[in-house]
Amino acid sequence: MSRFWSPVVQSLTPYVAGEQPVIDGLVKLNTNENPYGPSPRALAAISEAVNDTLRLYPEPTGLKLREAIAASHDLDPGEVFVGNGSDEVLAHTFQALLKHELPLLFPDITYSFYPTYCGLYGIDFREVLLDEKMQVRIEDYRQPCGAIILPNPNAPTGSALPLAAIEALLQEHPDQVVVIDEAYVDFGGESAIPLVQKYPNLLVVQTFSKSRGLAGLRVGFAVGQRPLIDALERVKDSFNSYPLDRLTQAGAVAAWEDQDWFRKHCDLIVASRERLIAALRELGFEVLPSSANFVFAEHGERGAVELAAELRKRAILVRHFRGERTENFLRITIGTDAECNKLLDALKQIL
Numbered sequence: 061m062s063r064f065w066s067p068v069v070q071s072l073t074p075y076v077a078g079e080q081p082v083i084d085g086l087v088k089l090n091t092n093e094n095p096y097g098p099s100p101r102a103l104a105a106i107s108e109a110v111n112d113t114l115r116l117y118p119e120p121t122g123l124k125l126r127e128a129i130a131a132s133h134d135l136d137p138g139e140v141f142v143g144n145g146s147d148e149v150l151a152h153t154f155q156a157l158l159k160h161e162l163p164l165l166f167p168d169i170t171y172s173f174y175p176t177y178c179g180l181y182g183i184d185f186r187e188v189l190l191d192e193k194m195q196v197r198i199e200d201y202r203q204p205c206g207a208i209i210l211p212n213p214n215a216p217t218g219s220a221l222p223l224a225a226i227e228a229l230l231q232e233h234p235d236q237v238v239v240i241d242e243a244y245v246d247f248g249g250e251s252a253i254p255l256v257q258k259y260p261n262l263l264v265v266q267t268f269s270k271s272r273g274l275a276g277l278r279v280g281f282a283v284g285q286r287p288l289i290d291a292l293e294r295v296k297d298s299f300n301s302y303p304l305d306r307l308t309q310a311g312a313v314a315a316w317e318d319q320d321w322f323r324k325h326c327d328l329i330v331a332s333r334e335r336l337i338a339a340l341r342e343l344g345f346e347v348l349p350s351s352a353n354f355v356f357a358e359h360g361e362r363g364a365v366e367l368a369a370e371l372r373k374r375a376i377l378v379r380h381f382r383g384e385r386t387e388n389f390l391r392i393t394i395g396t397d398a399e400c401n402k403l404l405d406a407l408k409q410i411l
């Protein structure tokens with residue numbers, strides 16, 4: 061790294077996403093994508109949007125998409141913010157927390173983007189350990205802080221908190237922003253969006269990458285009361301005033317409106333998840349209960365790095381992690397039943 065750049069950038073530990081190789085026949089269970097892909101209506105809307113209007117800049121605030129999301133939750137479009145993937149929405153959220161006097165709290169173990177953002181933006185943070193069952197213990201967040209960010213369900217563990225626990229947290233911290241990252245909520249969690257009108261300190265972030273099968277399009281959004289959303293708009297306009305291009309806006313609106321496709325495929329994934337958990341347990345894995353489109357599993361005798369390498373030789377990708385408490389775990393995305401069966405057959409050969 062060149063010494064000409066800022067010391068912050070020189071010392072940065074970047075977030076490294078899972079590999080994205082394109083190989084025919086690969087069973088890709090490493091980055092929590094949706095095996096069924098997007099609604100055909102979304103694909104048709106994107107194709108239709110490929111026309112001469114692409115010479116024009118897109119609508120800067122993603123208005124149609126904000127209207128569609130707001131309408132489903134009985135909210136005002138001014139209470140919805142959209143961005144280029146929920147990572148970008150989260151990045152803006154972290155920027156809005158710059159120079160807070162007290163630390164930002166989030167779990168240890170959680171989405172590894174959070175410490176990366178804090179490092180980049182110089183935000184002070186404190187990690188709150190999960191309990192011995194790898195669950196978030198809400199009482200541990202009863203401490204002075206500048207803000208809280210919690211994924212619900214958590215990643216990479218997959219455990220979800222009930223809405224009552226989120227509500228207790230909001231009441232406990234009336235003067236702090238509580239950000240709930242609901243990337244995986246559609247696979248069995250309880251969304252906090254119904255609490256938005258009651259709590260001015262709540263910001264809920266969701267994505268189209270998982271339950272709507274559109275990781276490649278890059279769409280995420282935040283829902284909160286207007287003063288919170290206004291801050292994100294200000295950060296956005298200073299950073300990237302056209303986050304969603306025309307094709308993305310067209311595709312995302314159509315995907316959002318196709319509720320049948322969305323529900324049907326979330327249900328399929330949940331059913332496959334429960335079958336996979338049972339089968340992995342039979343193979344000697346300890347598997348955490350999951351409310352997400354992945355499972356977090358540890359084999360009593362075989363290390364995760366070795367298992368992931370053996371699976372890779374058989375063209376199956378799964379994720380493993382560094383870090384003392386996570387290094388024995390595999391995180392496995394729920395694929396189609398055929399993909400899950402290939403994984404199980406490979407594990408039977410390896411174990």
Ligand code: PMP
Binds near residue numbers: 215280
């Ligand atoms: N939050 C969590 C907890 C995630 O696991 C991810 C996906 N890696 C994201 C947010 C970001 O997803 P995207 O940027 O694709 O919306």
